[in-house]
Amino acid sequence: MTVVKVAILGFGTVGEGVYRTIQSHAEELQAVIGKDVEVAAVLVKNKEKARDIHKDVLVTTNFEEIIQLPKLDIVVEAIVDREPTFTYLKRAIQRGCHIITANKEMFAHHGKELLELAEKKSVSVGFEATVAGGIPVIQTLRQLLQVNRISEIQGILNGTSNFILTEMREKKQTFTESLLQAQKNGYAEADPTNDVEGFDAFYKTMILSRIAFGEEPDWPEVERQGITSISSECIAAVEQVGLRFKHIATISKNGNQIIGSVKPVLVGKDHPFYHVEGVENAVNVFSDIVGRITLQGPGAGMFPTASAIIEDLVYVSLDHKVKRSFTQTTAPLSEQPEEQNLNCWLVQGIDKSLLYPQWKILSEPAEGFLIVEAAKKDLERLAKDHPTVCYFAILDGEFEIASDKKEAATVS
Ligand SMILES: NC(=O)c1ccc[n+]([C@@H]2O[C@H](COP(=O)([O-])OP(=O)(O)OC[C@H]3O[C@@H](n4cnc5c(N)ncnc54)[C@H](OP(=O)(O)O)[C@@H]3O)[C@@H](O)[C@H]2O)c1
The missing domain is CATH 3.30.70 (Alpha-Beta Plaits)
Known part of the structure; x- marks a missing residue:
């Protein structure tokens, strides 16, 4: 039986989760793909760190050793930052490997180029883990809503912001106290700017825009606001009238215009996001045939993110090509701006x-x-x-x- 050889770039929360899931779900992967999946190599920054990796797996700090392996089918990327990641993934595609990434910042900036290169080289790109962690929103848009015309997507896409807003309301804490709690729980990084100022949700929104509409709005035109301007008094005041703050990303198409925003808004009890609490994420997709679909689940974490990557691993192994990413859909024009x-x-x-x-x-x-x-x-x-x-x-x-x-x- 042939084997699918995988390299994992990065062995942090996500990379280790993928490695462990490939071991724990070997039988399922074999049954779906029809081949054994084997991790051939792992790229890390610090080789001295103790890691639970089988002795037959090449663990290296040198990407050249990975790209020159005699057989390599799929490169899974779970590093951080735009570079050297983008360069590594271009090299992997040029070599003829399928790629899978969890890196939203890199993919928001370079996804179009990677997808175009992959198309030329007849390989596939998996990027489910870049948006909403374990929730299969990309595959839903790619594979299940191919004929539906999507008019709008709304999402709670940043679990850290949602956790902070929930803590502020439930425990009557300040923003700073709730942020500290998020950092203690490992939900927020030492520098939380990307999460609390809306950059992380912004990158995810641009990825969703490309998959839903085949294009993105001009980035400077997108209203981006984080949650730092929301006070405890404000949260208490709106609770009096049955409203809750949620940090919501919205992307919609009106005629030929794509409009995006990432900002805190208020939702009432009837809204599907009202009860989305803590680090959970949720996505509403509005389209013409089915109406509204709401997906909800864990937006981050070792195994939810590994789940997204493993499903992508099946998707690229079965050699699916992106169908929706370059489709232009036209949504009806609303009556007034x-x-x-x-x-x-x-x-x-x-x-x-x-x-x-x-x-x-x-x-x-x-x-x-x-x-x-x-x-x-x-x-x-x-x-x-x-x-x-x-x-x-x-x-x-x-x-x-x-x-x-x-x-x-x-x-x-
Ligand atoms: N954590 C989540 O829940 C989650 C969810 C969805 C998407 N993501 C995305 O997934 C990616 C990885 O996140 P993470 O939480 O797993 O990060 P992490 O825990 O900080 O791990 C990063 C890993 O990448 C390695 N690394 C960093 N720079 C490198 C370089 N230049 N060359 C080689 N290896 C390098 C590190 O090596 P050392 O171990 O040697 O330091 C580490 O193993 C990020 O882009 C993140 O945005 C994360």
Whole structure:
């Protein structure tokens, strides 16, 4: 029986999870692929670290030793940073290997080039683990929604931010206290900027855009905001009216225009993301035939991420080519530009004398906070003139009007 030879670049949380899963699920892999899967080599930075790796596996700090192995079918990449990763993966494709990556930052920047090169070389690229860890969102878009026209994807794509928001609400903690807890639990890195300022979710959103729409918006046009501006008072105020903060990435197509945002928004009890707590991730896909699909699950961690990579390993071994990544879909045009639509907002730090006459006050959940119905362009103008004013969109769902808890307002 022939063997599929795999090299794993990186042996940290993800790389080790992949190695251990290949051992623990050898029979299943053999049954699906029809070949044994064997780890031939592992690339690390520090060869002196003690690791539980079989003596027959080449463990090296030198990529040249890996790329020159006599037989190599698949290169799994679980390193960090854009380089040397991108260069390694290009070399692997040029050699004729399928590649699988978990590295969203690298893939958001260089995925298009890797996919084009892979197409030329007739190999496959797996990148399920780059978005939402163990949730099979990429494969769902690639393989299961090939005819559906996708109009929008929303996602809680950063488990660290979601964990911090959950801790702040449940334990009535400050942002700093909750961030410290996330770091203690191993969810946040020593420098948490990528997570709490929305960069990580932004990269994932660009990858989703490419797979759903075949293209991305201009990166500088995408509104990106992290969770650092959300205070404990703000969280407590919105809880009074049955709303929760969630850090949500949205990508949609309106005619030929792709619109993206990554920012904290408020959701009501009816929204599928309301109960997505802690490090969980969730993704809503809206498309024309099926309507809305919600996927939810672990967005990170050793085995959830290994699960995504192992499923990709099967996918590339069976030699599937990316079908959707270059498909252009056309979504219907909405009737008017989003900034002119009337939406509901939580506004903080506003003097009532500044309110525009056409705005409707729906609720005053606590002193200094108002829920208003207003057009985005007006709020943007107001916040520009008064920098202490900040505002958050209420996505949809039902919330209570504070003055009379029996009454409820529905936003859609
Ligand atoms: N952790 C998760 O839950 C998760 C989920 C989805 C995606 N990802 C992505 O997966 C990738 C890996 O994450 P991780 O959490 O496994 O990271 P990690 O625990 O920090 O491990 C990184 C590994 O890469 C090795 N490495 C780093 N730079 C290298 C270089 N230049 N050459 C050779 N080896 C190098 C390190 O070697 P040493 O062991 O010798 O230091 C280590 O084994 C990242 O891109 C991350 O964004 C992670």
